[in-house]
Amino acid sequence: MVSLGTSDVLVNPLGIGTWAWGARFVWGDYSIPDLQAAFDTSLAGRVTLFDTAEVYGLGRSETLLGTFLKAAGKKGIIATKFLPFPWRLTKGSLHRALQNSLDRLALEKVDLYQIHFPIPPISIDTWVAALGDVIDAGLARLGGVSNYNVKQTRRAHALLSDRGLHLTSNQVQYSLLHREPEHSGLLDLCRELDVTLIAYSPLAQGVLTGKYTPNAPPPGVRGRRYNRETLLRVQPLIDLMREIGQAYGGKTPAQVAVNWVICKGALPIPGVRSARQAQEVLGALGWKLMQDEVLALEQAAEKS
Numbered sequence: 001m002v003s004l005g006t007s008d009v010l011v012n013p014l015g016i017g018t019w020a021w022g023a024r025f026v027w028g029d030y031s032i033p034d035l036q037a038a039f040d041t042s043l044a045g046r047v048t049l050f051d052t053a054e055v056y057g058l059g060r061s062e063t064l065l066g067t068f069l070k071a072a073g074k075k076g077i078i079a080t081k082f083l084p085f086p087w088r089l090t091k092g093s094l095h096r097a098l099q100n101s102l103d104r105l106a107l108e109k110v111d112l113y114q115i116h117f118p119i120p121p122i123s124i125d126t127w128v129a130a131l132g133d134v135i136d137a138g139l140a141r142l143g144g145v146s147n148y149n150v151k152q153t154r155r156a157h158a159l160l161s162d163r164g165l166h167l168t169s170n171q172v173q174y175s176l177l178h179r180e181p182e183h184s185g186l187l188d189l190c191r192e193l194d195v196t197l198i199a200y201s202p203l204a205q206g207v208l209t210g211k212y213t214p215n216a217p218p219p220g221v222r223g224r225r226y227n228r229e230t231l232l233r234v235q236p237l238i239d240l241m242r243e244i245g246q247a248y249g250g251k252t253p254a255q256v257a258v259n260w261v262i263c264k265g266a267l268p269i270p271g272v273r274s275a276r277q278a279q280e281v282l283g284a285l286g287w288k289l290m291q292d293e294v295l296a297l298e299q300a301a302e303k304s
C-alpha cells in the first residue's frame with residue numbers, strides 16, 4: 001500500500017479511471033452492468049481509488065460511480081476534478097462545482113479534489129486558494145492538481161504549504177509511450193515534494209494492451225490519434241512486453257504497461273470498462289519488473 005501524498009490515506013499503487021463511464025463521444029457505447037462489474041471486481045481486488053471528473057460524460061461518470069459506491073457500502077476512495085472553464089470567473093465557482101459533484105456522487109466529502117487543467121484567464125493562485133478553502137470547509141479531504149507543469153506544481157505546492165496544507169497529487173499523462181513527466185523533471189519534482197504523480201492513460205488508451213494493430217486500430221477519435229503508422233511503430237514494443245510478461249507466468253502487455261508505471265514510482269489509473277478488463281489490470285499488482293527489463297522496455301518505446 002502507498003500513501004496519497006503525505007496523507008494517511010493508503011491505497012494499492014493502482015487506481016481505476018472512469019472517464020469512459022458515460023462519455024460516449026470518445027469511448028462509444030457503454031453497458032451499466034459491465035461498469036458495475038468493473039467497479040465490484042476492482043474493490044474485491046482491494047483497488048479502492050476511483051478517479052472521475054465533473055466533465056466525464058457531463059456528470060454521468062460521477063453519477064454512476066455514486067450509485068455503485070452506495071451499493072458497495074461507500075468503501076471506495078474517490079477522486080474527482082474541477083474544470084476551470086474560461087467562463088468560471090470567481091473563486092466561489094469551485095465550491096459550487098464541488099457541491100454539484102458531491103450531489104452526483106451522493107457523498108458529503110470527496111477524498112481527493114483536483115484542479116483538472118491550468119486554464120486561463122483565472123490564475124492558478126485563485127483556484128489553489130479555492131481548493132484550500134474547500135479542504136478547510138471539510139468538503140474535500142485532500143487537494144491535487146492535474147496537467148500542471150513543473151513551475152505550476154511548485155507554485156501550487158507552495159501556496160498550499162503557506163496555509164498548512166499539502167499538495168497531494170498531480171495527475172498527468174504518463175505511460176511507456178508518453179514519458180514527458182520524466183523529460184520535463186516533473187516526476188523528480190513530485191518525488192522531491194512528496195506529491196503523488198497519478199499517471200493517466202497508462203495503457204495509451206488501450207494501445208499498450210496490444211489488442212489494437214495496424215489492421216485493427218481503435219474505434220472513433222482514438223483511431224485518429226493512434227493511426228496505422230503509429231500502431232506499426234508500436235508493435236516491436238508490444239512483442240517485447242509479451243516476451244517479458246512470459247517470465248512472470250504469462251503477464252499480458254497491459255499488466256506489463258501498468259507495472260512499468262508502478263516501477264517508476266507513479267500511481268497508474270487505467271480506465272476499465274468490464275470485469276474482465278478490471279481483473280486483468282489487477283494482475284499488475286504483486287510483482288515487479290526487474291531494472292534491466294524496465295530499461296529494455298524504455299529503449300523499445302523510444303524507437304516506437
Ligand SMILES: NC(=O)c1ccc[n+]([C@@H]2O[C@H](COP(=O)([O-])OP(=O)(O)OC[C@H]3O[C@@H](n4cnc5c(N)ncnc54)[C@H](OP(=O)(O)O)[C@@H]3O)[C@@H](O)[C@H]2O)c1
Pocket residue numbers: 016017018019020051052116146147171172199200201202203204205206207209211254269270271272273276277278280281
Ligand atoms: N486528468 C486528465 O486530464 C485525464 C485525461 C485522460 C484520462 N484521465 C484519467 O485517466 C484514466 C485512464 O486513462 P484513459 O482512460 O484515457 O486511458 P487508458 O487507461 O490508457 O486506457 C483505457 C482503455 O483501455 C482499454 N482497456 C483497459 N483495460 C483493458 C484490458 N485489460 N484489455 C483490453 N483493453 C483494455 C479500454 O478501452 P477499450 O476496451 O475501448 O479499448 C479502456 O477504456 C481515465 O479514465 C481518467 O480517469 C485523466
